[in-house]
Amino acid sequence: MVLLVLGLIFVGDCNGDELKKHFYERSCPLAEEIVQNITWKHVATNSALPAKLLRMHFHDCFVRGCDGSVLVDSTANNTAEKAAIPNLSLAGFDVIDEIKTQLETTCPGKVSCADIVALAARDSVSFQFNKSMWEVLTGRRDGNISRASEALANIPSPSSNFTTLQQNFANKNLSIHDLVVLSGAHTIGVGHCNLFSNRLYNFTGKGDSDPSLNSTYAAFLKTKCKSLSDTTTTVPMDPGSGLTFDSHYYISLKQKEGLFQSDAALLTNHDASDYVDKLLANEEFFTKFGESIKRMGAIEVLTGNSGNIRTKCSVVN
Numbered sequence: 001m002v003l004l005v006l007g008l009i010f011v012g013d014c015n016g017d018e019l020k021k022h023f024y025e026r027s028c029p030l031a032e033e034i035v036q037n038i039t040w041k042h043v044a045t046n047s048a049l050p051a052k053l054l055r056m057h058f059h060d061c062f063v064r065g066c067d068g069s070v071l072v073d074s075t076a077n078n079t080a081e082k083a084a085i086p087n088l089s090l091a092g093f094d095v096i097d098e099i100k101t102q103l104e105t106t107c108p109g110k111v112s113c114a115d116i117v118a119l120a121a122r123d124s125v126s127f128q129f130n131k132s133m134w135e136v137l138t139g140r141r142d143g144n145i146s147r148a149s150e151a152l153a154n155i156p157s158p159s160s161n162f163t164t165l166q167q168n169f170a171n172k173n174l175s176i177h178d179l180v181v182l183s184g185a186h187t188i189g190v191g192h193c194n195l196f197s198n199r200l201y202n203f204t205g206k207g208d209s210d211p212s213l214n215s216t217y218a219a220f221l222k223t224k225c226k227s228l229s230d231t232t233t234t235v236p237m238d239p240g241s242g243l244t245f246d247s248h249y250y251i252s253l254k255q256k257e258g259l260f261q262s263d264a265a266l267l268t269n270h271d272a273s274d275y276v277d278k279l280l281a282n283e284e285f286f287t288k289f290g291e292s293i294k295r296m297g298a299i300e301v302l303t304g305n306s307g308n309i310r311t312k313c314s315v316v317n
């Protein structure tokens with residue numbers, strides 16, 4: 001029995017090749033500094049960028065693990081993840097490409113696109129709020145498959161109910177607590193009107209609004225989103241606090257001001273709703289967010305000799 005347990009621990013260890021701190025310390029000592037410098041340069045002139053890069057990291061990790069597959073362009077043969085989601089409005093690819101170009105000059109073939117995404121997400125948020133936000137482990141390698149259909153199947157929809165959200169996260173071995181904490185990323189950034197305006201204008205097909213949405217807030221949103229078919233207007237997801245990375249998202253949520261049904265859904269489950277109360281304090285939110293995004297950043301990662309290091313992030317080798 002003891003031998004069996006020791007054996008399992010041993011195998012577990014040898015399975016190794018896990019993510020670690022400063023993976024590039026020897027192979028490319030300036031890697032993290034290069035990512036940070038270029039990210040910071042862009043965020044300094046584009047305050048919308050941290051939300052874009054944070055969301056890009058989420059989408060990368062939820063489809064085939066954090067393997068840079070979100071960055072790949074479609075080809076004649078393949079409709080890539082990017083193409084599945086014009087309505088999901090990802091952005092910031094140019095920043096990733098600039099970082100990759102610099103890294104290929106400084107230390108060719110060493111730093112994965114998947115790690116660049118994970119680091120840039122953290123660095124962009126940290127720069128904007130002048131606070132070292134969370135630790136990012138490195139050592140991810142890039143995949144060479146990116147399929148639109150997998151993005152649609154794995155990325156939760158803004159109209160998801162709690163059961164579906166919980167299942168989407170459980171599929172990635174993430175818990176209800178991870179779901180609640182990571183949804184707190186909606187403390188920054190914007191959402192497009194068409195993704196929630198059914199909640200304002202036609203919730204059950206009777207020209208009604210969603211009773212779980214604060215009616216004062218719904219009236220305000222109607223002044224921004226004038227119709228069901230408005231696909232261009234955006235509104236901040238955390239009203240009054242859309243440019244600060246803080247726990248205010250949960251305060252908004254409790255005032256029934258979560259923008260999407262998927263946000264409001266967090267209040268429909270006991271465990272999740274209790275957890276919302278625990279995250280109302282900034283420090284608790286920061287600590288827990290750091291822990292959960294570390295788990296998210298480790299989903300199905302390719303390490304060691306698996307996968308490869310892409311030369312150009314938008315094209316598989």
Ligand code: HEM
Pocket residue numbers: 050051052054055058087088089156157158159160165179182183185186188189190191192193195260262
């Ligand atoms: C729980 C399930 C989730 C759903 C259903 C969801 C859905 C969405 C939707 C529909 C948008 C608006 C996109 C647009 O209109 O352009 C959005 C924005 C965003 N999401 Fe999520 N999301 C979820 C979880 C997450 C997670 C886990 C993260 C990161 C850790 C994240 C980070 C963001 C950010 C930062 C934005 C703002 C993007 C911007 O300003 O362009 N979301 N999300």
Ligand SMILES: *[C@@H]1O[C@H](CO)[C@@H](O)[C@H](O)[C@H]1NC(C)=O
Pocket residue numbers: 030033034037
């Ligand atoms: C990063 O930026 C800092 C401050 O501007 C600079 O001192 C440093 O040399 C830069 N590092 C790299 C690798 O470009």
Ligand SMILES: *[C@@H]1O[C@H](CO)[C@@H](O)[C@H](O)[C@H]1NC(C)=O
Pocket residue numbers: 075076077
């Ligand atoms: C597209 O698919 C064909 C046949 O499967 C293959 O011969 C060709 O190399 C592929 N092209 C690319 C760009 O992958």
Ligand SMILES: *[C@@H]1O[C@H](CO)[C@@H](O)[C@H](O)[C@H]1NC(C)=O
Pocket residue numbers: 130
């Ligand atoms: C950022 O934080 C550092 C250390 O906490 C502080 O010295 C600096 O003044 C801050 N900068 C701004 C612009 O708030």
Ligand SMILES: *[C@@H]1O[C@H](CO)[C@@H](O)[C@H](O)[C@H]1NC(C)=O
Pocket residue numbers: 085087088157158195
């Ligand atoms: C994006 O578009 C597809 C196809 O039109 C649709 O199935 C999906 O629900 C949309 N996603 C969002 C977030 O609106």
Ligand SMILES: *[C@@H]1O[C@H](CO)[C@@H](O)[C@H](O)[C@H]1NC(C)=O
Pocket residue numbers: 161162163164
């Ligand atoms: C949640 O949504 C799924 C998929 O749309 C549906 O099958 C399920 O019945 C819904 N669950 C509840 C409790 O509404």
Ligand SMILES: *[C@@H]1O[C@H](CO)[C@@H](O)[C@H](O)[C@H]1NC(C)=O
Pocket residue numbers: 171172173299300
């Ligand atoms: C979840 O955990 C199980 C058991 O450890 C593992 O087999 C599976 O690959 C994991 N899935 C993900 C997406 O990490």
Ligand SMILES: *[C@@H]1O[C@H](CO)[C@@H](O)[C@H](O)[C@H]1NC(C)=O
Pocket residue numbers: 202204205206207228
């Ligand atoms: C509201 O939904 C119902 C049922 O889907 C539909 O018949 C009606 O045209 C919709 N109203 C508007 C304004 O789109």
Ligand SMILES: *[C@@H]1O[C@H](CO)[C@@H](O)[C@H](O)[C@H]1NC(C)=O
Pocket residue numbers: 214215216217254255256
């Ligand atoms: C609706 O929002 C207002 C602030 O905008 C708040 O005072 C009120 O308590 C909220 N209503 C509910 C039911 O949460």
Ligand SMILES: *[C@@H]1O[C@H](CO)[C@@H](O)[C@H](O)[C@H]1NC(C)=O
Pocket residue numbers: 144306307308316317
């Ligand atoms: C994908 O990567 C694997 C190993 O990581 C490699 O064997 C395979 O040839 C690659 N396929 C393409 C199309 O690049």
